[in-house]
Amino acid sequence: EESKQIVLVEDEALPKATKAKIVSLTPLRGSRVRVSGWVHRLRDQKDLIFVVLRDGTGYLQTILSSRVAKTFNALTLTLESSIEVFGTLQAVPEGKTAPGGHELIVDYWQVLGSAPGNEDAFTNRLNEKSDPSILADLRHLVLRGETSSSVLRLRAALLSAFRASYGAHDILEVTPPCMVQTQVEGGATLFKFDYYGQPAFLTQSSQLYLETCLPALGDVFCVQESFRAENSHTRRHLSEYTHLEAELAFVTFDDLMTHIEAIICETVDKLLADPASAALIKQLNPNFTPPSRPFLRISYVDAIDWLNEHGIQHEKEDAEGNAVRDADGRPIMVDHAVGDDIAEAAERQMTDIIGKPVFLHGFPAELKAFYMKKIKGEGPAYTESCDLLMPNVGEIVGGSMRISDMEELLAAYKREGIDPTPYYWFTDQRKYGTCEHGGYGLGVERFLAWLANRYTVRECTLYPRWPNRATP
Numbered sequence: 001e002e003s004k005q006i007v008l009v010e011d012e013a014l015p016k017a018t019k020a021k022i023v024s025l026t027p028l029r030g031s032r033v034r035v036s037g038w039v040h041r042l043r044d045q046k047d048l049i050f051v052v053l054r055d056g057t058g059y060l061q062t063i064l065s066s067r068v069a070k071t072f073n074a075l076t077l078t079l080e081s082s083i084e085v086f087g088t089l090q091a092v093p094e095g096k097t098a099p100g101g102h103e104l105i106v107d108y109w110q111v112l113g114s115a116p117g118n119e120d121a122f123t124n125r126l127n128e129k130s131d132p133s134i135l136a137d138l139r140h141l142v143l144r145g146e147t148s149s150s151v152l153r154l155r156a157a158l159l160s161a162f163r164a165s166y167g168a169h170d171i172l173e174v175t176p177p178c179m180v181q182t183q184v185e186g187g188a189t190l191f192k193f194d195y196y197g198q199p200a201f202l203t204q205s206s207q208l209y210l211e212t213c214l215p216a217l218g219d220v221f222c223v224q225e226s227f228r229a230e231n232s233h234t235r236r237h238l239s240e241y242t243h244l245e246a247e248l249a250f251v252t253f254d255d256l257m258t259h260i261e262a263i264i265c266e267t268v269d270k271l272l273a274d275p276a277s278a279a280l281i282k283q284l285n286p287n288f289t290p291p292s293r294p295f296l297r298i299s300y301v302d303a304i305d306w307l308n309e310h311g312i313q314h315e316k317e318d319a320e321g322n323a324v325r326d327a328d329g330r331p332i333m334v335d336h337a338v339g340d341d342i343a344e345a346a347e348r349q350m351t352d353i354i355g356k357p358v359f360l361h362g363f364p365a366e367l368k369a370f371y372m373k374k375i376k377g378e379g380p381a382y383t384e385s386c387d388l389l390m391p392n393v394g395e396i397v398g399g400s401m402r403i404s405d406m407e408e409l410l411a412a413y414k415r416e417g418i419d420p421t422p423y424y425w426f427t428d429q430r431k432y433g434t435c436e437h438g439g440y441g442l443g444v445e446r447f448l449a450w451l452a453n454r455y456t457v458r459e460c461t462l463y464p465r466w467p468n469r470a471t472p
């Protein structure tokens with residue numbers, strides 16, 4: 001009864017509080033501060049209320065005591081309410097720990113937006129053992145958790161570090177369009193839409209545009225969404241993903257692989273050198289060790305042998321690509337042969353056994369996209385192409401040297417049944433001062449899944465999209 005009558009007012013005799021975000025509180029120790037955030041954890045202990053406040057930049061232990069802890073708002077406070085606290089920031093006493101090593105002794109506070117405490121309480125909505133599809137529907141609430149928010153925080157650091165690495169190599173960032181009228185990686189995975197009465201697609205890759213930038217801007221990269229209408233419900237497929245792509249002029253295939261290694265290792269080194277991102281990696285992936293250079297390189301043909309030597313087989317398929325089954329309905333497993341695609345399952349087993357990054361290179365032309373440069377020689381055509389595979393994820397980078405000769409490109413369109421008309425701008429690249437060039441695309445979510453040891457790429461993006469999932 002008495003508590004309901006306590007009305008808190010800020011004591012005007014106290015020094016003015018400095019407004020700050022949690023991450024930048026340390027220099028304000030000993031002074032009076034003002035912090036807004038959400039109630040992340042809440043614990044009542046006799047006359048004290050301990051609130052761990054979260055503002056997205058960090059966590060802050062706050063202590064409400066005496067009058068401040070006896071108001072109606074204090075006694076009915078719930079998790080996930082937004083509040084503003086005023087008080088003096090103190091280093092935690094010897095032998096105690098708290099985030100940032102300090103705690104706020106609150107002298108005045110107010111509720112900004114309360115959260116329900118009944119059956120609609122946050123902890124009831126978000127039961128971590130819920131069905132994955134319920135958690136997907138509640139992604140907007142899941143994001144408030146310590147793990148999910150740390151993954152996204154690391155993602156931001158990762159993108160900045162990549163940008164810094166490209167800057168250090170004099171590679172310029174460009175922003176190609178998402179709405180396009182050409183395909184890059186095959187018609188089967190294109191999202192089509194109506195563009196003022198014309199057919200158009202959501203981009204699968206910005207590669208062709210990056211190629212046109214070389215004579216204008218030199219080596220370029222982009223961080224752009226790519227879209228794949230793939231009916232793949234796997235740990236590593238999204239319908240929309242963030243694609244980090246780069247294109248380099250006047251390079252050899254060997255230069256290209258060395259460059260990919262350098263960008264990845266320099267980016268990882270930057271993340272580990274920064275205390276904030278190093279702490280995130282330690283939190284999410286305590287056993288992470290940076291890869292050493294050079295990465296292993298295995299040719300496609302040798303990889304086929306390796307798979308057979310290690311008894312890694314694949315499902316036998318009929319001419320339509322359907323699994324052939326035995327009398328009991330089990331898929332029939334067969335050895336790999338040169339010409340086979342190395343499917344996700346085999347690739348994953350291979351990387352998990354090898355246990356470190358590995359480049360597979362020199363894939364057969366018939367397995368790869370139309371634009372890839374072929375290795376000269378007799379017999380079946382192989383390409384100057386590479387996939388970089390990482391343990392726990394598999395392919396994170398796909399790259400190649402590009403066809404630089406116009407006649408060869410025209411023949412490639414023909415072979416693939418592609419109408420060259422809408423590609424006139426890409427073809428012109430070979431007409432006006434062609435050059436040997438190559439590039440690659442890196443799946444940011446896959447890279448992050450490797451770095452942060454996440455089970456699926458769905459955890460590595462803000463609002464993941466996969467077949468039949470575009471909400472929230």
Ligand code: 4AD
Pocket residue numbers: 184185204205206207228230236237238239240241243245246395396397398399400439440441442443444445446457
């Ligand atoms: O191997 P991909 O299809 O290569 C290209 O698109 C090239 N045109 C890139 C280039 O050379 N500029 O895709 C490149 C990478 C893959 O290695 C993978 O990491 C990622 O993009 N990726 C996906 N990530 C998530 N979900 C999907 N559905 C993905 N498809 C590709």
